[in-house]
Every structure is written in C-alpha cells, then in structure tokens.
Amino acid sequence: MPSSAPLVRRLTPADALSLRQLRLDALQETPEAFGSSYEEEHTLTLDDIRGWIAPADDSAMFGVFVHDALAGMVGVARQRKLKMRHKAHIWSMYVAPALRGQGLGRLLMRAAIDHAAGMRGVRQVQLSVTANNAAAYNLYATLGFEEYGHECEALCVNGELYDELLMALPLAGK
Secondary structure (H helix, E strand, O other): OOOOOOEEEEOOHHHHHHHHHHHHHHHHHOHHHOOOOHHHHOOOOHHHHHHHHOOEOOEEEEEEEEOOEEEEEEEEEEOOOHHHOOEEEEEEEEEOHHHOOOOHHHHHHHHHHHHHHOOOOOOEEEEEEEOOOHHHHHHHHHOOOEEEEEEEEEEEEOOEEEEEEEEEEEOOOO
C-alpha cells in the first residue's frame, strides 16, 4: 500500500528518471529560479543524472516523496576549493506546484541543513533566491537564513533580468 505521509530521503542513482523529469518540469515552470536552463539540461541522459546524484564527497540530493512519487528536491554541497570548504551551498530547491503549501519545502530544507551540519568543519550554509520569490525567501528566513547580499541582474531569462538575494545560515557548534 502506498505511503501517504511525506518521506524525505537522500536520492540515489535509482531515482535518476524521476529526478530528471522533476528537474525539467522545474526548469520549465520557474526558469528564473535556477541558474541552469531547460535548453541546457533536456539533453542530459539518465547516466548523466545518475552520476550527478551518486553520493560523492559531502554532497547530496534529497527528495521528498508523496504517495511514493518524487514531489520535490534540493541539493547541498560543500564548496570544493580549500579556502572555502568551511561553507556549504544549497541549490536546486523545488517543490511541484500542486503540492506547495504543505510544508514539503521545509522538510527538504531541514534535510539539507542537517546534512551540511554533519559535514566536518562546515561553519555556514549559503543559498541564493530570486528576489521576487517571496514564498521561498520567507521559508529560508524562518529557518534562520539571513540576507547578506543582493546581486542585481543575476539572471537573464528570455530577455528579462532578475535579481538574486544571497542568504546564509551560521551553523551551531562551529
């Protein structure tokens, strides 16, 4: 019998097909929310996606499942450069439109934050959010993220320019 309670778990290569479809849906539905584009990613193969989500270093992709279907995603990774390894970055946060407003985004963000907090030496988690995305900004703020910068005209989507807000969350036990 399918589960009705949302389940958040780390994605594995076996989730590649579902993740690929959700990611492409996200890039089409809210292109201004991502640095990548549908045009760049629709040609990725399942092997590309499997390699992308295969556990490596401290990075991870999490998914939230509702009725056993992937309903949302988020990625978290430690910065790779030696001088920046004390920071982790959250990326690709998305919940399918029909399932928004149910706390799924908060569940995903908690999983990503908790994962980052478990990375040895990570002192803060950073993310960026499109300035016009009030719902995402408010979610991040309620989780303790604070704005530390504003990048004007960070993204150009179909000729329209979008600003991004840079946010950070200091981790306890630094």
